[in-house]
Amino acid sequence: MVKSKTEQLIIDELERLAPTHGVDIVDVEITGATKAPCVRVRLEGEGGASLSLDEVCAQTAWVSDAVEALDPIASPYTLEVSSPGLDRPLRRPSDFMRFQGETCELTTTATEGRRRFKGVIAAASDTSATLELEDGERLEFAFDDIKKCTLKPVFDFKQKEGKN
Template sequence: MHPKAIEQLVIEQAEAVAKELGIEVVDVEFQPGPRGRVLRVFIDKPGGVSVEDCRAVSVPLSGALDRLDPIPGPYRLEVSSPGVERPLRKAEDFERFAGREVEVHTYGPVEGRRHFTGRLKGLAGDRVQLEMEDGSMVALPREGISRARLRVRWQGAVER
């Protein structure tokens, strides 16, 4: 099974488990790691997630994946918080986090660039609206976004 198909199946299974607990599935990654393949499921809820929330999703999700057996060979399942610089994937994410600073990468150039940092203004149709630091606006096609995440500026941190 292709890694993207595995991720989609895991999202469906994880969402079925998490929904009952009032928890959101933020993202799923299936990647090779230094000690074998890793299936990461990132979850969140208002106020953040606890270790108990991670366990409450991990145990039934592990059982469901064992029954379906979509992943040949060994892998490690990790369920955790997405962290403060959480990824934005769903249309709802781009609306809910409007007003926050984000970092966005696109598959191809938009206005001659592939990397954007600015204040998220939400969605207009299928376009993600960003206000850049110079005050200009840019509209990025959502399907052209390869990666988007909240950006946190740590006080005293050196800008990259």
């Protein structure tokens, strides 16, 4: 996955510390203005377990201390620590393997004039992921070319048979 140097620096440090706190770092993203960016850290329990709001709050102190010790951003910034949510980012090969069969939206470096793709994760390996698009076409993407990928949950709002 394509990450900025600063994002990768933060990810590496948090992943080094996370096991001692019983969590897994899902993603780190720096967004917003250059003068006052937002550093978003998404985490979950080990093995993909969900975290409650209280559990996320309890993790915020060590995350804040770790990011502050790195001092990766010269200007003031906002730190957000949260769970991944429904539109969970996928960053590692293991994420793509875990969510095989799920729908995602992927942004990649320019590929024949197209950069955004939406489809079902049909396959994943240590080096690439294959999406099956809505028209049935299958495209393989090297992880080094993927800029961003998020799950896109599919909701079925049809009423179940026998229910009014």
